[in-house]
Amino acid sequence: CGNLPQLLCPMVLSEMTSNCTPGVSAVPVFVGLYTIIFTLGLVLNLVALYIFCCCSSVCSLTTVYMKNLAVSDLLLVVSLPVRIYYYSKQPCLGRQVCELTGLLLLLNMYGSIFLLTCISWDRCMAVCFPMHARVKALRKQAKYICLGVWLVSCAGTVPTYFTQKDHNNFTSCFDSRPQYVTQRGVSFAMMFCFAVLLLVMMLCSWALLRAVRRSAAARMELVNSAKIRSMIVANVTIFLGCFLPFHLVLLCYQVQDLQSEALDVAYRCTLLVASANAALDPLAYYFATETFQRMM
Incomplete structure (x- = not known):
């Protein structure tokens, strides 16, 4: 306690431990999976x-979205070592470290959701309306669309750091019950946003499959329709597999009877699954561009 009076030492130590209580034990499964995702x-x-x-001799409009998606994924994975350290050592991390790490993950998770949707939309427009002047003009605005994605993602997630929080509920870094994202208004806004983007992706995927199936080029085998189908399956699978469980758990938090420690564990597990998209997105790159496929 340094130079503090002896009578104040117990009070100071009590306050320190009450505001930062490490978890009971390390979680090897989380350590291993987060390490794999990070690597x-x-x-x-x-x-x-x-x-x-x-290495690309031709920079297509689609690669603009993919560059931004790769940057978003890299920003997500650089936040994972903090989680790996926490789940391996169970240290007493400061509130700001925990909140900034969570903010970085949330920001780039929604950035990935938007950008994956943009990739599906761009491919759909390119195949379904290849000669449409307005569509071509809109597709050329890819840089500005990506800028809009970053702005919207920041606007939707940065308030998590400045919102009023219950400081007495902060017992451990990544094992505490999420406060901001489980608020009714925030949770429903996140689920609505995800549902709209999922609908857009499904409609674009359906339209793309329909256009390819009907095209003369596909019937004459001038285009690789199998590759296009693989691209669509990869995008939709990544989108649903990584992000749907997380949003279903957010929905469960709005049902009072489902509030339990098991739901908190499910939240941490689905957050890990959502983080895995950073390692799976290169599948979308592989199937979406001829350049990337030639280089692999």
Whole structure:
């Protein structure tokens, strides 16, 4: 306690431990899975950025979205070592470290959701309306669309750091019950946003499959329709598999009878699954561009 009077030492120590109580034990499964996601996500997205920025002889409009998606995924994975350290050592991390780490993950998770939707929309427009002047003009605004994605993602997630929080509920870094995202208004806004983007992706995927099936080029085998189907399956699978469980858990938090420790565990598990998209997104790159496929 340094130079503090002896009578104040118990009070200070009590306050410190009440505001930061480490978890009961380390979680090896979380440590291992987050380590795998971090390693694969870092390597694959760095390779993707190198290919898109240095090795592509033709820079298509779709690669603009993919460059931004790779950057978003890299920003997500750089936040994971804090979680790996926490689940392996159970240290007493400061509130600001925990909140900024969670903010970075949430920001880039929704950035990925928007950008995956943009990729599906762009491919759909390119195939369904290849000669439409307005569509071509809109597709050329890819840089500004990506800027809008970053702004919207920041506007929807940065308030998590400035919102009023119950400081007495902060017992451990990543094991505490989420406060901001489980608020009714915030939770419903996140679920509505996800549902709209999911609908857009499904409609674009259906339209793309329909256009390819009806095209003369596909019937004459001038285009690789199998590759296009693989691209669509990869995008939709990543989108649903990574993000749907997380949003279903947010919905469960709005049902009073489902509030339990098991739901908190489910939240942490689905957040890990959502983080896995950073390592899976390179599949979308592989199937969506001829350049990337040639380089692999």
